Amino acid sequence: MKKVVYGLLILLAVIHQDVWWWDNGELVFGFMPLGLFYHSLYSCMAAAVWAMAVKWAWPGDIEQWAESGDEAGGEQ
Amino acid sequence: MSSITPLIALGQAAEPASRTPLVIIGVYMCVLFGLGWISSRLFRGSSKDFFVASHSIGPFMLLMSVFGTTMTAFALVGSTGKAFSLGIGVYGLMASSSGLIHAACFFLVGIRMWSFGKKYGYVTQIQFFRDRFESKKLGYLLFPILAGLIIPYLLVGLIGAGTYIGGVTRGMFPGTFDAGAVPGWLTGLVICGVVLFYVFSGGVRSAVWANTFQTIVFMIMGLVGFIVIAKGIGGLAEASELTRQHAPEKLVREGLMTPAHFMSYMLVPLSVGMFPHLFQHWLTAKSAKAFRLTVIAHPLCIMIVWVPCILIGIWGAGLYAEGSLIVPKLPNGAPNANTVLSMMVNKFMVDPVLIGLFSAGVLAAIMSSLDSQFVCVGSMFTNDFVVPMFGNKRFSDRQKVWLGRGFIVFIVVITYVISIFKPMSVFNLGIWCFSGFSALFPIAFAAVYWKRVTTAGVFASVIATAVTWVLFIHDALGRAAGEQWFGVKEHGEYLIAGVMPVAFICLASVVALVGVSLGIAAAIRHNTWVDYFAVGLGIAAQALPNFIMGPILILTFTLWLGLLPGGGWHGGQWQYLIMPVIALSTSYMGSIARITRSSMLEVLNSNFIRTAHAKGLPARTVIWRHALKPTLLPVVSYLGPVFVYVLTGSVFVDMYFSTGGLGQAYVGSALSRDYAVLLGVTILYGTLTVVVNLLTDLAYAWFDPKIRY
Numbered sequence: 001m002k003k004v005v006y007g008l009l010i011l012l013a014v015i016h017q018d019v020w021w022w023d024n025g026e027l028v029f030g031f032m033p034l035g036l037f038y039h040s041l042y043s044c045m046a047a048a049v050w051a052m053a054v055k056w057a058w059p060g061d062i063e064q065w066a067e068s069g070d071e072a073g074g075e076q
Numbered sequence: 077m078s079s080i081t082p083l084i085a086l087g088q089a090a091e092p093a094s095r096t097p098l099v100i101i102g103v104y105m106c107v108l109f110g111l112g113w114i115s116s117r118l119f120r121g122s123s124k125d126f127f128v129a130s131h132s133i134g135p136f137m138l139l140m141s142v143f144g145t146t147m148t149a150f151a152l153v154g155s156t157g158k159a160f161s162l163g164i165g166v167y168g169l170m171a172s173s174s175g176l177i178h179a180a181c182f183f184l185v186g187i188r189m190w191s192f193g194k195k196y197g198y199v200t201q202i203q204f205f206r207d208r209f210e211s212k213k214l215g216y217l218l219f220p221i222l223a224g225l226i227i228p229y230l231l232v233g234l235i236g237a238g239t240y241i242g243g244v245t246r247g248m249f250p251g252t253f254d255a256g257a258v259p260g261w262l263t264g265l266v267i268c269g270v271v272l273f274y275v276f277s278g279g280v281r282s283a284v285w286a287n288t289f290q291t292i293v294f295m296i297m298g299l300v301g302f303i304v305i306a307k308g309i310g311g312l313a314e315a316s317e318l319t320r321q322h323a324p325e326k327l328v329r330e331g332l333m334t335p336a337h338f339m340s341y342m343l344v345p346l347s348v349g350m351f352p353h354l355f356q357h358w359l360t361a362k363s364a365k366a367f368r369l370t371v372i373a374h375p376l377c378i379m380i381v382w383v384p385c386i387l388i389g390i391w392g393a394g395l396y397a398e399g400s401l402i403v404p405k406l407p408n409g410a411p412n413a414n415t416v417l418s419m420m421v422n423k424f425m426v427d428p429v430l431i432g433l434f435s436a437g438v439l440a441a442i443m444s445s446l447d448s449q450f451v452c453v454g455s456m457f458t459n460d461f462v463v464p465m466f467g468n469k470r471f472s473d474r475q476k477v478w479l480g481r482g483f484i485v486f487i488v489v490i491t492y493v494i495s496i497f498k499p500m501s502v503f504n505l506g507i508w509c510f511s512g513f514s515a516l517f518p519i520a521f522a523a524v525y526w527k528r529v530t531t532a533g534v535f536a537s538v539i540a541t542a543v544t545w546v547l548f549i550h551d552a553l554g555r556a557a558g559e560q561w562f563g564v565k566e567h568g569e570y571l572i573a574g575v576m577p578v579a580f581i582c583l584a585s586v587v588a589l590v591g592v593s594l595g596i597a598a599a600i601r602h603n604t605w606v607d608y609f610a611v612g613l614g615i616a617a618q619a620l621p622n623f624i625m626g627p628i629l630i631l632t633f634t635l636w637l638g639l640l641p642g643g644g645w646h647g648g649q650w651q652y653l654i655m656p657v658i659a660l661s662t663s664y665m666g667s668i669a670r671i672t673r674s675s676m677l678e679v680l681n682s683n684f685i686r687t688a689h690a691k692g693l694p695a696r697t698v699i700w701r702h703a704l705k706p707t708l709l710p711v712v713s714y715l716g717p718v719f720v721y722v723l724t725g726s727v728f729v730d731m732y733f734s735t736g737g738l739g740q741a742y743v744g745s746a747l748s749r750d751y752a753v754l755l756g757v758t759i760l761y762g763t764l765t766v767v768v769n770l771l772t773d774l775a776y777a778w779f780d781p782k783i784r785y
Contacts, residue, residue, distance in 0.1 A: 009176070009180070013176060013342070016168070016172060016173060016342065017335060017338065017339055019335050022328065022329050022335070023328050023329070024328065025327035027313075027316050027317075027320065027327075030312070030317075031312035031316040031387075032387075033164045033316070033327040033328070035164045035167075035168065035327075036164040036167050036383065036387070039167045039171070040172075040379055040383055042168075042172045042175070043171065043175045043375045043378060043379035044375075046172070046175040046179065047373065047374075047375045050179045050374075050375065051372045054368045054372055058368070059187060059364075062188060062364050063363055063365065065191060065195070066190070066364070
């Protein structure tokens with residue numbers, strides 16, 4: 001699942017470059033320019049993917065290491 | 077503040093405008109005073125509590141304080157103004173990319189930094205870097221650079237606040253101030269005073285409390301203000317339709333930005349990974365789990381604040397094009413984009429109570445960044461300069477807090493004075509500041525994820541960042557329009573080869589960091605992939621003589637990228653020297669690198685080096701103090717002949733790049749049978765060759781004490 005999350009994050013970085021809407025000035029819901037609407041949705045998608053990252057790719061050992069006396073732990 | 081001056085041209089209102097908004101702002105300031113007083117009751121008096129709130133902050137307050145800290149005048153005043161000029165693309169430039177990149181910085185770097193801070197008791201990020209790279213000097217190098225980069229960030233807040241309040245108070249004090257508006261210097265003074273008070277009262281705990289409160293205020297008031305402005309124009313659909321009719325270019329990106337320009341902006345949000353004030357906020361977290369809400373909700377919070385601002389900006393552009401919105405002009409005749417938000421508020425908010433509440437929200441956004449930055453510069457001064465310089469026991473805990481406070485006042489005074497005399501675009505100033513921090517981000521990332529990154533690599537990266545940043549900002553802001561060395565200004569943006577300068581600053585930083593670290597690793601760990609890579613690079617450089625490099629450089633940097641002039645001397649201006657120097661030296665650099673490598677390997681296998689290791693000397697001392705000198709002996713032997721090769725090689729380079737040097741004189745005199753010049757140049761070449769060989773021989777004695785003459 002971790003790999004899927006990282007894959008989705010890379011995909012997000014790619015689809016940020018929405019050249020396909022570059023000259024489209026349509027108004028969504030009558031007031032929202034299409035480019036702005038797409039990037040607002042993008043923000044929501046980013047939040048969703050980060051929620052997945054928190055659930056499936058959270059570095060759980062970090063906190064234990066910070067609280068413990070182990071010097072060589074962590075993922076560094 | 078002089079950015080308010082253009083308002084005079086608009087004339088003064090016949091009747092003094094209602095001062096109710098100012099009263100509400102005053103009440104809001106009193107609430108902040110109260111908050112500062114309450115948090116001072118909880119202040120434990122220790123430097124740990126002052127600087128990192130004793131690691132006691134939970135998820136919600138962490139989200140609000142981190143988000144509030146990243147949103148400043150840049151997000152409200154700046155984004156509205158930039159959307160007024162560049163249209164809807166501004167959201168993609170900074171907001172949606174920040175949703176991805178900011179959260180990535182929190183997730184990948186922030187949590188780990190928190191764990192190191194918690195475990196080893198760090199208060200500032202420089203403490204972490206100093207320990208991680210075992211170098212006090214790195215701390216001394218980073219301190220002025222980070223503190224210096226915070227000043228433009230503080231300026232963003234002060235200039236933004238001054239411009240905004242100047243706009244909304246226009247006509248309130250006819251006869252007292254110019255255009256009857258509260259001047260920027262007074263706004264700056266009040267804001268600095270209030271923030272200093274609550275920061276001094278309780279340190280970072282106060283800042284976190286105030287940030288949480290202020291973030292809630294500016295998010296709520298921002299939404300209310302947006303709805304009122306939209307209603308004032310006639311509704312959401314009406315407002316956007318107006319823009320479609322009068323400024324349709326603001327609804328698209330075509331013509332205002334290119335995909336390359338847009339993509340290069342993605343590097344700017346990396347700055348949050350290196351903001352010293354954000355690092356300090358990370359450290360306040362009670363646990364790593366406290367980061368979870370911040371990582372998820374940050375993109376949504378950005379959207380809630382930025383979408384209304386962008387819409388207000390493009391609606392303002394439509395109204396301005398229609399002629400129904402007056403925007404004060406800059407001295408160059410262009411509309412002052414910084415004032416767009418205040419002009420829209422003035423025009424469409426008629427209720428003075430609402431104006432006051434909305435203005436309090438704008439100031440809240442600005443002050444929620446200033447407070448963290450104030451605490452941070454104080455912490456850095458105490459922990460990264462005073463303590464390493466004078467020792468930990470020289471000052472008591474309380475004295476350290478006071479030293480930090482003293483430095484905060486010093487920085488605030490400098491920033492305040494600059495804000496009065498040198499106002500500029502809030503958005504552009506913010507971008508320059510963020511670009512510097514972004515270019516330092518590779519260091520933070522490498523410190524956490526790359527075990528073999530070297531101290532020398534980090535030094536090289538910091539210096540490369542500082543040099544390129546100063547060079548580009550001087551080119552963009554310090555030179556007259558049209559006389560830039562590297563870039564061009566398009567739609568108020570300074571672009572190099574069509575992309576933001578941050579791309580090149582980051583590139584210089586990464587190349588220096590990776591190149592130097594790999595170079596050292598190649599010497600120390602031979603027969604690894606790093607070694608093979610470095611040797612391959614050396615052979616490739618050797619295989620590129622100057623008559624091949626010259627055309628490659630001109631094709632790339634002159635014809636394709638348009639970055640450097642293709643030839644000429646022009647009094648030895650440095651941009652004309654870059655390509656000839658690279659063409660002339662690349663091949664020899666490859667040879668020198670290979671000779672150095674093999675010589676270093678031989679020396680490292682010597683008995684005296686084994687003895688040095690056995691004595692327990694650190695690897696750095698063994699290499700730099702014991703191995704380097706004997707390693708350089710064959711290199712110095714090679715330098716004599718190289719000098720001769722360079723002189724003869726310059727014949728081609730001089731001709732190809734039209735630099736008009738000795739080589740060109742040599743060839744020119746031979747072709748035109750000018751025997752006097754030909755003879756003179758030949759004698760000069762011969763003399764220089766003899767002298768350099770003599771110096772090389774003399775240098776042997778210094779490198780190897782066994783050699784005596």
